[in-house]
Amino acid sequence: HKPGQSRDLLSPPPPGRGLGPEWRRRRPTLRRCGSLGAAVDLLQAAHRKLPGVGLVIVGDGPKADYARAMTQAARPSAPVWFLGHRPHEEAVLVEQAADVCISARDGHVGMKGLEYAAVGRRQVAFDNEGIERLGALYPGHDAVFVVKERSAEALARALSAAFEAEATRGPLPLEAVERARTEIGWDRTAFKIAALLSQVARRG
Secondary structure, X not given: OOOXXXXXXXXXXXXXXXXXXXXXXXXXXXXXXXXXXXXXXXXXXXXXXXXXXXXXXXXXXXXHHHHHHHHHHOOOOOOEEEEEOOOHHHHHHHHHHOOEEEEOOOOEOHHHHHHHHHXXXXXXXXXXXXXXXXXXXXXXXXXXXXXXXOOHHHHHHHHHHXXXXXXXXXXXXXXHHHHHHHHHHHHHHHHHHHHHHHHHHHHO
């Protein structure tokens, strides 16, 4: 993968098929996964401001039908693929194929941001609790682009900056990815413990 070139993606797999080697390189690609809630319409508006960028959505939730309709409303030059719910091992393949990933959850960065970091992808995320921990995983590599306000304009600017970094600086270096994975091992454990303690507190 040379600077300015996108990774191998993307023709949607036929119904009933997994994500396999039939996917082909077409254009810079953005990947969104997880529970599909209110932020999907914001993502659609931001994507419309990014000519020539393909958007892949993996997940399910209240806005799944909205995401499905996005595939029909998108311009041919900036297509949208909605793959619905996928097994985790297939979802990770999409992450690895994307140039930039986006985490659009509210309240906390959650586990998905750590997963994007673990596969070595630049990501865009809202300014939620824990965002500084994501940025610290890749110091000096422009790996995390923070959206300070919830607007299509701010989201589009952050996405454009992430694609620019990918094009000019190239993929995150393997040695940096390996260091981040070491840190993430501890972070994942900490998040799980914190979630468990929170559940216990609510029950109490």
